[in-house]
Amino acid sequence: MAELKQTLSLIIQTGVLNHSSSLANLVSFSATSEEGDLELASLIFAQMQKPSTFSYNVMIRGYSNDGSRSPERALLLYLKMRREGTNADNYTYPFILKVCSLLLALEFGRCIHGKLFSSGHHSDMHTQSSLIRFYAECGLTECGSQVFAETTERDVILWNSILGCYAKSGVLGMARKLFDEMPERNSASYNAVIAGYVKVGDVGSARKLFDEMPQRDVVSWNTMVVGYARSGFVNEAHRLFCEMPCRNLSSWSGMITGLAQSSRFEEALDVFNEMMIEKVKPNQATLVGALSSCAHLGALEQGMWINAYIERSRFNVDDMLCAALIDMYSKCGLLEGAKFIFFKNREKDVCSWSAMICAFSMHGCCEEAIVLFEQMQNIGIKPNGITFVSILTACAHAGMVNKGKEIFHGMRMIHKIEPSIEHYTCMVDLLSRAGHLEQALNFVRTMPMAPDTFVWGSLVSGFMIHGSHHLLNENVAEELARLKHKDSGTYVLMSNLYASIDQWDDVMRLRGLMIDRGVQKNPGCSLIEVDGIVHEFLVGERTHPQCNEIYLLLNLLNRMVKIEEFAH
Template identity: 50%
Template sequence: MNRKDSICDNLTFPFVLKACALLLAIELGKSIHGKIVKMGFSSDPFIQSGLVRMYAEFGDIEKARLLFDEIPERDIVLWNSMIGGYLKCGGLEEAQQLFESMQNKNVGSYNAMLGGYVKLGCFETASKLFNEMPDRDFISWNIMAGAHARLGSPEMAWKLFDEAPVRNLAMWSAIICGFSQGSHFGDALQMFKQMLGEGIVPNRAILVSVLSCCSHLGALEQGFWIHGYIEKHGVEVDDILGASLIDMYCKCGLLQGSISLFDKINKKGVSSWTSMIYGFAIHGHSLKALELFSEMKSAGTRPNRITFVAVLSACSHVGLIDRGREVFNEMIQVHNIKPTIEHYTCMVDLLSRANLIDEARQLIKAMPMKPDLFVWGALHGGLRIHGERKCLEDESVTEELTKLEPKDSGAYILMSNIYASNNQWENSLKMRKIMEETGVKKNLGCSLIEVDQIVHEFSAGGRLHPHAEHIYDMLDHIYREIQIF
């Protein structure tokens, strides 16, 4: 229209502004805003609403609020857009104030706040608001059920699911994906089985989530079945789904299955390449992983930050020091990817395993972020391999570990092991005592077994499994019999 000098009217711009917002076309959106001002449409209420929503999507919340305040008559959609914009930018307090000042709230207003509370980690506030809502739609139920599955209680997620007046595909997806992200893998697979039993056809997001669960649980039979379901129903194996299948076969120990699947994928994207590289690395075929990395770049696929984690892990497993340094530098200088904590952990692990302890320490000091438990664990692992007894020469290591995870047992266990490796048994026991006094409990070990596509989980000393009581009764009986003899 612009090129042909066609006349744009006030009905044209709301649609164009919405398109800019959805595409996050910031510069184009600002240019169109200038055209609106030039043509004298700035006071049109529909265009004003479109501009507020667009700038809110762009994250320019100050500009959005400035326009919002200039609009004399604001509809409910505009209020909700402004609230959503604040929440998207982390402005929880401003969103709350705006929400409380609304005269006529609708279910969309409540849903905007619900989603914001969940996103910003205010889980209890979200639950309270959900209970106070005068009306709820399927989005309300989806937000809370998915949040409980991901962050809260699996039991509450099941309860909300059972109580929901409408169960659409979005709700199934929200809960199954939530269970997967919250590491409740058994619940996710159980719900997937129930979903299929009710005749609901899963989407790709659900299939990716349940395959991820199979990967974490080592549930090969279940993974086989899901792969068969995908082929039987003609689901197109795109890059993401293909990567999930490759990852599942690799982590379940069937490397050849992942290789065969990888070769069959016609349009390989970065996710498929990365999963196969990682698969070779975790199975000890580091040189093949590096060869595949070279093939990936030759094929014109640009690696991402996860690809470099996989490649650096491959270098670490076989001690390719120089190659690891080259890959790390290539990531920064060639691909302009800033190293994350995962990349630094891989490099510290690589250097520590090669007994380059001083270089590993220097890298830790040069990190732009604070080292976490895994970084210190990688350093300590290298020290133990090479029999170093200098792990505590810098007391700041233990000080930093204490600050890291005050409620996580990992930091205390690592410190206890560091002291023990230096024959400082009194300090080692002191760490265990601090755990007891502060109520920090060691994460229980667990074992998994898959029988007839059902994964059974047994935790150390746990009695939650239906057969646990029977097993413990049997063990008590055996113990008593032994005492008799």
């Protein structure tokens, strides 16, 4: 890039600036090459007195790239091209349709569709493929199907486009029918249908087609890995990941995200560390998955290393990555670190604000959370459902019942957000903690959806805190029993509550229900981080590789404690 700028400087000095072919080549390199600079390309393009169709095309292509942060500039440039009388060609329209797909610019895309007929480019197969993909992205499968039906000459790219159109819309029957009718197929044909099966959660059919592929590419493997991970078959996803003949960034990112979303945080960090050893540069999604794992494990040291890596590599910290950093510092107990990230980052949106509100709530700074919630709205950022969960939790912890009621009421009336079961759980927790148990019980009974175990658990916790056992009736217990939930926490809570009022028959009945339903109490667990490695210990565990040394040390510490007690 430095050499390119030197060349541009030389061109200006020698007067070659007026040579359109030299400028066109510079624009092409700057706008479309990996080493290029789109902003520099824009500056050079602006100096051209009458840009050619080729120059317009390379600039539109540059703006249409997925990595471009302003694809709408491609549409503005196309309109400028039309105003100045420069003719578009069969390279222009696919790039413009790609931008319409990215922006879901339906009306603009339809205008382009009409223009194709008047300009004589409607029969170009590459343009028709782009048109089908555009309608697929906009959810108009029938329009894409109509374009395909009107096409007389069809190559494999066009067939793949209509396959993708049906698969993306979840019309797998038609996608498979067309797949079977194809005169020839390539890897992209198989990938389109496999991706469709994965999208609807039919990983069995996806795997069957994957096994039938004559030749698989990295996209095929990635689609199956992500499909298994999303469907909860993380072991199978990891097995396929290990079998991959070659991996790209999407492979690593998909595996890390899948493990993190399945709460297998240690394994997610293991894969991330392996990725870094392989010198594969992560993207935002990979870093978010790794930071989420650090947050849940309390792995502050590794989380801080990732933060330092982001700064060293000069990553663009977008809203999601900023929120992940805030969440990591907050859950690792470093509120000041979370605040530093929040106030430092300029590209804050609803995710970052929600994460910071949650951080304040988690650390007991409930008034700060409410102030931030109000600031967020004052500067025009609209809260979402996650924001309201965080702020209602803060109100519950602070005992701010009236404020919580006001915010809950404003969800629907002001922000037009329909409360979910999580928001109702927060309100039950708010009322129960504050001792408004009859209100909480009536609130549960009038909910628009069936209460789940977390709603009843919050209510029972209130009974325990305030000793209002007289409000506990058989209806509450029966509702909990009817849920047949596998989480042991609610059963233990109810059992303890019955024990506190000497209802031992009910205690034995609940424990019998736990046995009948295969519910087991989750073992106690502790985590420590040493030299960037997180160690997990379970009660009575004998599988840790240093198990013998650990128990020897524990026995030694126990003897030392007893000697100390005896001495005093």
